[in-house]
Amino acid sequence: MSARHRRTRVRLVPLLVTAALVGTGVTVAVSSDPVEAAVPATIPLTFTNNSGRGEQVYVYNLGTELSTGRQGWADANGTFHPWPAGGSVPVPAPDASIAGPAAGKSMTIRLPKFSGRVYFSYGRKLDFRLATGGLVQPAVQNPSDPNRDILFNWSEYTLNDAGLWLNSTQVDMVSAPYSVGVKRPDGSVANTGRLKPGGYRGFFDALRAQPGGWGGLVQTRSDGTVLRALAPGHGIEAGALPAGVMNDYVNRVWSKYATSTLTVTPFAHQPSVKYYGRVSGNVMNFTNGAGQVVTSFQKPDSDSVFGCYKLLDAPNDQVRGPISRTLCAGYNRSTLLTNPNQPDASSAGFYKDAVTNHYSRAIHERMVDGKAYGFAFDDVGAHESLVHDGSPQQAYVTLDPFD
Incomplete structure (x- = not known):
């Protein structure tokens, strides 16, 4: 597992000054008007499993507590737990997993005011470690990463006094399909990140058919399960895509x-x-x-x-x-x-x-709304898969079918 700087930059500059759009490294102005500071301490996140798969799903809510700047995790009730100290050789992190819903079922957890990630994995719990600098995220471009053979993915979010920013991200990889949503005060729901029918398999087929080594981005398990496609930068790092492709x-x-x-x-x-x-x-x-x-x-x-x-x-x-x-x-x-x-x-x-960037092209073509985070600054021109509301009533993450 590598502690190398991640391209999905989840970070926040001071609260009520600017809010980070997770996954982009971009900030947007946020008003400090107290009327807009009515977002409660936690909001509900409904997590629905429409994957059609039978494995146990594990859910994690990891990030930075915005009121203190501490890194840690939240349990299903949205209660914050700081990480203990790590080691110069990364040590196992406490088990932060939440048992997710079975296929066809839903569950609701609470999101606290975090800048962080909601991870989910199928069949096995993720292996998180703590270094002296904090949590080490999975880096599956490294063949020795302990999470290399686990089917997993994550969504990124920032919840603060100015609202919720929640995205689906493909900046690091395309893996287990999911979509995100937010309920607005008028009861309407904004959604993004959903693939067209046949889009998941079609994406991997398109990479494999693309000349120039793009099929090398696809990672499979020894049993033949397709796990993910690495983003092209990680593919270059792993030797899976020619370094001079652009x-x-x-x-x-x-x-x-x-x-x-x-x-x-x-x-x-x-x-x-x-x-x-x-x-x-x-x-x-x-x-x-x-x-x-x-x-x-x-x-x-x-x-x-x-x-x-x-x-x-x-x-x-x-x-x-x-x-x-x-x-x-x-x-x-x-x-x-x-x-x-x-x-x-x-x-x-x-x-x-x-x-x-044929990886980004292939994922955008297969999204219902055409939006994706195919690279870190896919938000230039608002082509990113992001939902936002200044007064969010509820958030949604839906595990979608692998078709």
Whole structure:
């Protein structure tokens, strides 16, 4: 199990200032108006098992307690339990599992004010460990990870005084299918993350049929059970996908913008804020309207593109981070050559180049609403599988069929 920084960045900056959209590393403004601070200490989460599978399901609610910043877990009643100290060699964590519902059944637990994850596993409990720095998350791109042969997945959420942000995520892997939802004060329910009929098997079939090594992302158990498909960045890390799989596209982008300008308008609510990118040598420089260089990027490798980090690092600032997020989306969706004004407003032109993030393409194509978290900044342009409400009445996680 690796303690390596996870690409699904679950983090929160100070409460009532900004709220993290889990899985994105992006923050949105949140009002401190006390009228909006009416979210109760916990809200109900109804967990429904429509998987059609017979194995025992185990549920976990792990995260950071926002009132104290402590890491820990919540039991079915939403009561917080801090993790004990870890070790320099990671030690087993306390058993935080909650027995989940049988096929065709539902159960309701309570979500506290966390920034965290709701894990679920089929047939076996997950093996969590504690290091000196805190909880070590499963990292199944590592063949020696103790969770490698367990069928599991997770949803991410932030619940705070400004509301609930709950997503389905494919940033790290596509595995056991599920969808999420939130009930609004008027009784309506917003849902996302549900695959089309045949979408689960179709996704894996599409990866296996895609030339260039994409089928190597699929992991199976010795009994033949399909466990997951690794996200392409993790696939590169594991040696399952060629490290240069995006190089041709990156090279063509570099060539194009050596003689033309890439215009980035990173904030939809601030259309006058624009940055202008031009390539010189091995560097793409971005200037503001006054012609001043505000940030520069070296030519990214495939892993930087898929992970939206390293050479495409995106700090939580007002310049480099927003530009980098926009570039990351453009590279993954392969729109930088077809549209010099980014981000692209329409999904109609996404993933059309032969060199693209075929993993993200395949999962988006198979979602009922077309939305997914196929990479960390899939929220650029609001293409992510996220539900939000400022006064959530109830949350939902539904385990869907494996068809």
